[in-house]
Amino acid sequence: MDLTTIKEMIRIIPDFPKAGISFKDITTVIKDGVALKYIIDEMAERCSDRKIDIIAGPEARSFIIGAPLAYRLGVGFVPIRKPGKLPAETIKREYQLEYGTDAMELHKDAIKPGQNVLIVDDLLATGGTIITAVKLVEELGGNVTGLMFLIELTELGGRRTLSDYDVVSLIQYPY
Numbered sequence: 001m002d003l004t005t006i007k008e009m010i011r012i013i014p015d016f017p018k019a020g021i022s023f024k025d026i027t028t029v030i031k032d033g034v035a036l037k038y039i040i041d042e043m044a045e046r047c048s049d050r051k052i053d054i055i056a057g058p059e060a061r062s063f064i065i066g067a068p069l070a071y072r073l074g075v076g077f078v079p080i081r082k083p084g085k086l087p088a089e090t091i092k093r094e095y096q097l098e099y100g101t102d103a104m105e106l107h108k109d110a111i112k113p114g115q116n117v118l119i120v121d122d123l124l125a126t127g128g129t130i131i132t133a134v135k136l137v138e139e140l141g142g143n144v145t146g147l148m149f150l151i152e153l154t155e156l157g158g159r160r161t162l163s164d165y166d167v168v169s170l171i172q173y174p175y
């Protein structure tokens with residue numbers, strides 16, 4: 001298995017969920033056990049020189065990658081969720097998507113001040129989702145040590161939005 005093969009396994013759906021969006025569908029990767037193990041191991045490898053106390057990731061697709069990566073690194077995983085899903089006291093922020101607006105919440109006791117937090121997601125597009133996740137984590141006093149993605153859409157400016165942070169992506173699309 002290698003990253004070229006993983007890229008070939010990603011299914012591209014034109015005009016989903018609306019006209020002009022070239023949707024990168026990772027379900028075709030994660031249904032393959034060898035491919036899923038490979039991407040998690042590859043991410044773990046790229047974390048080896050970092051201090052990570054906990055991983056956080058935004059609903060929903062980051063959960064698929066973030067939880068096994070946390071297990072592999074022997075740390076915990078914290079979900080950042082769409083409004084109304086987390087049951088205890090939360091903090092909340094609104095953000096813009098490539099195709100709409102939304103909001104996310106984080107439990108107030110999810111991160112301890114000073115904890116080193118790796119934020120994970122399946123895909124970096126405009127960076128709107130992840131910068132919101134970063135702000136939520138930082139609001140609780142977390143130290144964001146890195147941002148890890150399976151896919152980066154390089155022409156949508158995510159890296160510019162996240163220029164203060166260490167961004168790692170396994171697969172890039174110039175589209």
Ligand SMILES: O=P(O)(O)OC[C@H]1O[C@H](OP(=O)(O)OP(=O)(O)O)[C@H](O)[C@@H]1O
Pocket residue numbers: 058059060061062096097098121122123124125126127128129130158
């Ligand atoms: O960099 P951005 O422009 O913010 O876009 C990237 C985000 O968009 C997708 O999630 P989506 O909001 O579609 O939600 P889902 O994970 O619940 O499908 C993807 O999983 C990222 O979280």
Ligand SMILES: Nc1ncnc2[nH]cnc12
Pocket residue numbers: 021022023024025098123125153
């Ligand atoms: N083009 C895209 N494909 C899959 N997920 C996305 N999230 C934001 N943009 C996306």
